[in-house]
Amino acid sequence: MTTDGNTIRTFIALPLPPDWTDALGRVISELRRALPSGVRWVDPEGIHLTLKFLGPTDPNLTDRIIDALVRNLETPAVPRLALSGLGTFPAGRNPRVIWAGVSGDPETIESLQERAETAAVSLGWPPEKRPFRPHLTLGRVRDRVPPRQRHAISDVIARAYRPAASVWRPDTVRLYRSELTPRGAIYTSLGDIKI
Numbered sequence: 001m002t003t004d005g006n007t008i009r010t011f012i013a014l015p016l017p018p019d020w021t022d023a024l025g026r027v028i029s030e031l032r033r034a035l036p037s038g039v040r041w042v043d044p045e046g047i048h049l050t051l052k053f054l055g056p057t058d059p060n061l062t063d064r065i066i067d068a069l070v071r072n073l074e075t076p077a078v079p080r081l082a083l084s085g086l087g088t089f090p091a092g093r094n095p096r097v098i099w100a101g102v103s104g105d106p107e108t109i110e111s112l113q114e115r116a117e118t119a120a121v122s123l124g125w126p127p128e129k130r131p132f133r134p135h136l137t138l139g140r141v142r143d144r145v146p147p148r149q150r151h152a153i154s155d156v157i158a159r160a161y162r163p164a165a166s167v168w169r170p171d172t173v174r175l176y177r178s179e180l181t182p183r184g185a186i187y188t189s190l191g192d193i194k195i
Contacts, residue, residue, distance in 0.1 A: 007056035009178040010190065012069065012116045013048040014170045016136070021045060023083060023165040024100055028138055031098070034156050038145035039098065046187050047136050049081075049102060051116035051173065054125055061123065065175055066191040068119035073173055073195050076115055079108035081170065083163040087135070093151050099135040100163055109134055112195075116173065171195060 016024075025044035032041060054065070084103035088095030102109070113132045121127050141153060175190040 006059065008059050009180070010054040010057040010062070010065070011050055011176050011178060012052040012054065012065075012120070013050045013174055013176055015048055015172055015174050015189075017166075017168050020083065020165045020168060021047060023163045024136060024138065027086070027100065027160070027163045031138070031156065031160065034160075035153055038142050038149055039139040039153065040142060040184065041139045042137055043184060046185065047138070048174070048176070048187070049134060049136060049170075051113045052120050052125075052128065054120060062175065062190050064123060065119070066193065068122050069116065069173060069175065069193045072115045072119040072122075073112075073193055076112055076195050077105075077108045078169050078171070078195055079105040079112060081105075081109065081134075081168045083136075083165050085162045086138075086157050086160045088154060088157055089135075093154050094147070095150060095153050095157070096141050097137055098139040098141070098153070098157060099137050102134040102136060104167070112170075112173075 021044050024047055028041050028044060031039075057065075081102050081104040084101035087099055087101060089097040089099065110132055113134075117128060141150060145153075171194060173193045173195055175193075177188040177190050179186045179188070
């Protein structure tokens, strides 16, 4: 939501624990060796579990967003999460996004996402129309990649191993700023909410 032309890109997400970041870094290294060029890989330190993408945001609203999150995230049930394999969006032979899945307590993680959604909607953001699919983006397939190469990406992902990391109980929801650069997005914390 914006009130003037001076905006920042923001989103609400769960920052990952170090062992998940390490495990996903190993997966990205393996995939980088196995896949043809044409994938823009995410820096493992920037991987997060998005709960709500806000988009262009008036910087003066960040305190109100954090306050709404604090109100809506009071005493949530905290999910137990695990890494659960790799996939692509869309699934099939024309991938655009490569991701690691997140499994665990589906109702609890969905409840946490719904609470973040409710906080944003209470401040005027439109509700998300797509269903919530918890995932961690590892890479994006560049537009110029030809179909044959996209098929090869799908084949490698279908055979890829499951990332190994401990079960995780998130303890923080974070409001992030996202700055797009030619070398990828840079994420900055605008505030943490303990859960």
